[in-house]
Amino acid sequence: MPETFNGPGGEDAALCHARMSEAFDHLISGAIDEAVRCVRDAVAYGTPPTNELRNIINSLQDHDRHDVAVELCEGLLAREPDNVAALIDLGFSLEPLGEYDRARAAYTRASEIHPSDATALNNRAFLELSCGNLDKAREDIELALGRSATEGIAHATKAEILAQQGDIAGAFESITTAVELDEEWLDSAKNSEFLAPIREAPQWSAWLAEHDSSDDL
Secondary structure, three states: OOOOOOOOOOHHHHHHHHHHHHHHHHHHHOOHHHHHHHHHHHHHHOOOOHHHHHHHHHHHHHOOOHHHHHHHHHHHHHHOOOOHHHHHHHHHHHHHHOOHHHHHHHHHHHHHHOOOOOHHHHHHHHHHHHOOOHHHHHHHHHHHHHHOOOOHHHHHHHHHHHHHHOOHHHHHHHHHHHHHHOOOHHHHHHHOHHHHHHHOOOOHHHHHHHHOOOOOO
Protein backbone atom coordinates (compact mmCIF):
# COMPACT_ATOMS: atom_id res chain seq x y z
CA MET A 1 0.00 0.00 0.00
CA PRO A 2 1.37 3.47 -0.84
CA GLU A 3 2.17 5.95 1.87
CA THR A 4 -0.81 8.21 2.49
CA PHE A 5 -1.35 11.49 4.25
CA ASN A 6 -4.38 13.57 5.10
CA GLY A 7 -3.19 17.15 5.19
CA PRO A 8 -5.06 20.32 4.29
CA GLY A 9 -6.93 20.21 1.02
CA GLY A 10 -7.65 16.48 0.98
CA GLU A 11 -4.39 15.24 -0.48
CA ASP A 12 -5.49 11.62 -0.41
CA ALA A 13 -8.50 12.42 -2.59
CA ALA A 14 -6.26 14.28 -5.00
CA LEU A 15 -3.83 11.36 -5.12
CA CYS A 16 -6.71 8.95 -5.70
CA HIS A 17 -7.88 11.07 -8.65
CA ALA A 18 -4.36 11.32 -10.03
CA ARG A 19 -3.77 7.57 -9.86
CA MET A 20 -7.09 6.89 -11.58
CA SER A 21 -6.11 9.25 -14.41
CA GLU A 22 -2.79 7.47 -14.73
CA ALA A 23 -4.56 4.11 -14.79
CA PHE A 24 -6.73 5.23 -17.71
CA ASP A 25 -3.66 6.51 -19.57
CA HIS A 26 -1.89 3.19 -19.09
CA LEU A 27 -4.93 1.26 -20.29
CA ILE A 28 -5.04 3.36 -23.45
CA SER A 29 -1.35 2.73 -24.11
CA GLY A 30 -1.68 -0.99 -23.37
CA ALA A 31 0.49 -0.92 -20.24
CA ILE A 32 -1.88 -3.15 -18.33
CA ASP A 33 0.37 -4.00 -15.39
CA GLU A 34 1.03 -0.31 -14.79
CA ALA A 35 -2.71 0.37 -14.98
CA VAL A 36 -3.30 -2.30 -12.35
CA ARG A 37 -0.68 -0.76 -10.09
CA CYS A 38 -2.22 2.70 -10.42
CA VAL A 39 -5.81 1.63 -9.80
CA ARG A 40 -4.73 -0.32 -6.73
CA ASP A 41 -2.95 2.82 -5.49
CA ALA A 42 -6.08 4.85 -6.17
CA VAL A 43 -8.24 2.49 -4.14
CA ALA A 44 -5.71 2.57 -1.32
CA TYR A 45 -5.72 6.37 -1.26
CA GLY A 46 -9.47 6.84 -1.34
CA THR A 47 -12.77 6.04 -2.99
CA PRO A 48 -12.72 6.37 -6.77
CA PRO A 49 -16.01 7.35 -8.44
CA THR A 50 -18.08 4.25 -9.12
CA ASN A 51 -18.48 4.93 -12.83
CA GLU A 52 -14.74 5.41 -13.30
CA LEU A 53 -13.94 2.27 -11.37
CA ARG A 54 -16.40 0.25 -13.43
CA ASN A 55 -14.87 1.61 -16.64
CA ILE A 56 -11.51 0.31 -15.50
CA ILE A 57 -13.04 -3.01 -14.45
CA ASN A 58 -14.57 -3.43 -17.90
CA SER A 59 -11.28 -2.51 -19.60
CA LEU A 60 -9.44 -5.07 -17.50
CA GLN A 61 -12.04 -7.67 -18.46
CA ASP A 62 -11.38 -6.86 -22.11
CA HIS A 63 -7.70 -7.59 -21.44
CA ASP A 64 -8.53 -10.87 -19.62
CA ARG A 65 -7.32 -9.53 -16.28
CA HIS A 66 -10.29 -11.10 -14.54
CA ASP A 67 -8.38 -11.65 -11.32
CA VAL A 68 -7.94 -7.91 -10.82
CA ALA A 69 -11.47 -7.22 -12.04
CA VAL A 70 -12.80 -9.53 -9.32
CA GLU A 71 -10.65 -7.77 -6.73
CA LEU A 72 -12.00 -4.36 -7.75
CA CYS A 73 -15.60 -5.58 -7.95
CA GLU A 74 -15.36 -7.01 -4.46
CA GLY A 75 -14.00 -3.71 -3.16
CA LEU A 76 -16.79 -1.79 -4.86
CA LEU A 77 -19.43 -4.15 -3.51
CA ALA A 78 -18.03 -3.81 -0.01
CA ARG A 79 -19.23 -0.22 -0.03
CA GLU A 80 -22.17 -0.65 -2.44
CA PRO A 81 -23.53 -4.16 -1.78
CA ASP A 82 -26.62 -3.63 -3.94
CA ASN A 83 -24.78 -2.36 -7.01
CA VAL A 84 -26.33 -4.56 -9.69
CA ALA A 85 -23.82 -3.64 -12.40
CA ALA A 86 -20.92 -4.51 -10.11
CA LEU A 87 -22.52 -7.85 -9.24
CA ILE A 88 -22.89 -8.66 -12.94
CA ASP A 89 -19.30 -7.59 -13.57
CA LEU A 90 -18.22 -9.82 -10.69
CA GLY A 91 -20.05 -12.82 -12.10
CA PHE A 92 -18.66 -12.16 -15.56
CA SER A 93 -15.07 -12.24 -14.28
CA LEU A 94 -15.56 -15.16 -11.93
CA GLU A 95 -16.62 -17.43 -14.80
CA PRO A 96 -13.27 -17.53 -16.66
CA LEU A 97 -11.57 -18.13 -13.31
CA GLY A 98 -13.65 -21.29 -12.87
CA GLU A 99 -15.58 -19.83 -9.91
CA TYR A 100 -18.92 -20.99 -11.25
CA ASP A 101 -20.81 -21.20 -7.96
CA ARG A 102 -19.75 -17.70 -6.98
CA ALA A 103 -20.60 -16.37 -10.44
CA ARG A 104 -24.03 -17.98 -10.23
CA ALA A 105 -24.58 -16.43 -6.81
CA ALA A 106 -23.58 -12.98 -8.08
CA TYR A 107 -26.01 -13.18 -11.00
CA THR A 108 -28.75 -14.46 -8.72
CA ARG A 109 -28.24 -11.61 -6.26
CA ALA A 110 -28.29 -9.04 -9.08
CA SER A 111 -31.51 -10.52 -10.43
CA GLU A 112 -33.13 -10.34 -7.01
CA ILE A 113 -32.14 -6.72 -6.46
CA HIS A 114 -33.31 -5.57 -9.91
CA PRO A 115 -36.27 -7.80 -10.83
CA SER A 116 -37.03 -5.93 -14.07
CA ASP A 117 -33.53 -6.32 -15.52
CA ALA A 118 -32.78 -9.29 -17.78
CA THR A 119 -28.99 -9.08 -17.99
CA ALA A 120 -28.18 -11.12 -14.88
CA LEU A 121 -30.63 -13.86 -15.88
CA ASN A 122 -29.22 -13.98 -19.40
CA ASN A 123 -25.71 -14.30 -18.00
CA ARG A 124 -26.80 -17.01 -15.61
CA ALA A 125 -28.49 -18.84 -18.48
CA PHE A 126 -25.27 -18.72 -20.50
CA LEU A 127 -23.31 -19.94 -17.48
CA GLU A 128 -25.65 -22.91 -17.14
CA LEU A 129 -25.34 -23.57 -20.87
CA SER A 130 -21.56 -23.52 -20.59
CA CYS A 131 -21.74 -25.98 -17.69
CA GLY A 132 -24.04 -28.30 -19.66
CA ASN A 133 -27.08 -27.62 -17.47
CA LEU A 134 -29.46 -27.18 -20.40
CA ASP A 135 -32.74 -27.40 -18.50
CA LYS A 136 -31.63 -24.72 -16.03
CA ALA A 137 -30.30 -22.63 -18.88
CA ARG A 138 -33.65 -22.86 -20.69
CA GLU A 139 -35.53 -21.90 -17.53
CA ASP A 140 -33.32 -18.85 -16.95
CA ILE A 141 -33.47 -17.58 -20.52
CA GLU A 142 -37.26 -17.82 -20.57
CA LEU A 143 -37.32 -15.75 -17.38
CA ALA A 144 -34.95 -13.23 -18.99
CA LEU A 145 -37.14 -12.94 -22.07
CA GLY A 146 -40.15 -12.51 -19.82
CA ARG A 147 -38.46 -9.41 -18.43
CA SER A 148 -37.27 -8.04 -21.76
CA ALA A 149 -38.11 -9.51 -25.15
CA THR A 150 -36.39 -6.74 -27.10
CA GLU A 151 -32.78 -7.62 -26.24
CA GLY A 152 -31.04 -9.42 -29.07
CA ILE A 153 -28.58 -11.07 -26.70
CA ALA A 154 -31.33 -12.99 -24.89
CA HIS A 155 -32.71 -14.37 -28.17
CA ALA A 156 -29.18 -15.31 -29.27
CA THR A 157 -28.61 -17.13 -25.98
CA LYS A 158 -31.93 -18.92 -26.37
CA ALA A 159 -30.89 -19.98 -29.87
CA GLU A 160 -27.69 -21.47 -28.46
CA ILE A 161 -29.59 -23.36 -25.78
CA LEU A 162 -32.19 -24.70 -28.23
CA ALA A 163 -29.47 -25.78 -30.66
CA GLN A 164 -27.78 -27.77 -27.90
CA GLN A 165 -31.13 -29.30 -26.97
CA GLY A 166 -31.63 -30.42 -30.56
CA ASP A 167 -34.45 -28.01 -31.38
CA ILE A 168 -33.00 -26.77 -34.66
CA ALA A 169 -36.18 -25.08 -35.87
CA GLY A 170 -36.50 -23.22 -32.59
CA ALA A 171 -32.84 -22.23 -32.70
CA PHE A 172 -33.26 -20.77 -36.19
CA GLU A 173 -36.33 -18.85 -35.05
CA SER A 174 -34.52 -17.38 -32.05
CA ILE A 175 -31.33 -16.42 -33.88
CA THR A 176 -33.44 -14.85 -36.62
CA THR A 177 -35.16 -12.68 -34.02
CA ALA A 178 -31.77 -11.77 -32.53
CA VAL A 179 -30.38 -10.73 -35.92
CA GLU A 180 -33.50 -8.73 -36.75
CA LEU A 181 -33.10 -6.83 -33.48
CA ASP A 182 -29.36 -6.29 -33.97
CA GLU A 183 -27.28 -7.47 -36.92
CA GLU A 184 -24.24 -8.00 -34.68
CA TRP A 185 -25.72 -11.37 -33.68
CA LEU A 186 -25.05 -12.64 -37.18
CA ASP A 187 -21.46 -13.14 -36.04
CA SER A 188 -22.76 -15.34 -33.23
CA ALA A 189 -24.71 -17.41 -35.74
CA LYS A 190 -21.54 -17.87 -37.78
CA ASN A 191 -19.09 -18.51 -34.96
CA SER A 192 -20.72 -19.63 -31.71
CA GLU A 193 -19.68 -23.15 -30.78
CA PHE A 194 -23.15 -23.70 -29.33
CA LEU A 195 -24.77 -22.87 -32.68
CA ALA A 196 -22.73 -25.40 -34.65
CA PRO A 197 -25.84 -27.62 -35.03
CA ILE A 198 -27.67 -24.97 -37.07
CA ARG A 199 -24.66 -24.47 -39.32
CA GLU A 200 -24.77 -28.19 -40.05
CA ALA A 201 -28.49 -28.07 -40.90
CA PRO A 202 -29.67 -28.21 -44.55
CA GLN A 203 -31.38 -24.80 -44.30
CA TRP A 204 -28.25 -22.99 -43.09
CA SER A 205 -27.04 -21.81 -46.50
CA ALA A 206 -30.42 -20.41 -47.46
CA TRP A 207 -30.82 -18.74 -44.06
CA LEU A 208 -27.37 -17.15 -44.28
CA ALA A 209 -27.96 -15.91 -47.82
CA GLU A 210 -31.16 -14.25 -46.66
CA HIS A 211 -29.69 -12.54 -43.61
CA ASP A 212 -26.07 -11.82 -44.52
CA SER A 213 -25.52 -8.92 -46.89
CA SER A 214 -21.72 -9.18 -46.73
CA ASP A 215 -19.53 -10.70 -49.40
CA ASP A 216 -18.22 -13.62 -47.37
CA LEU A 217 -21.14 -16.00 -47.79
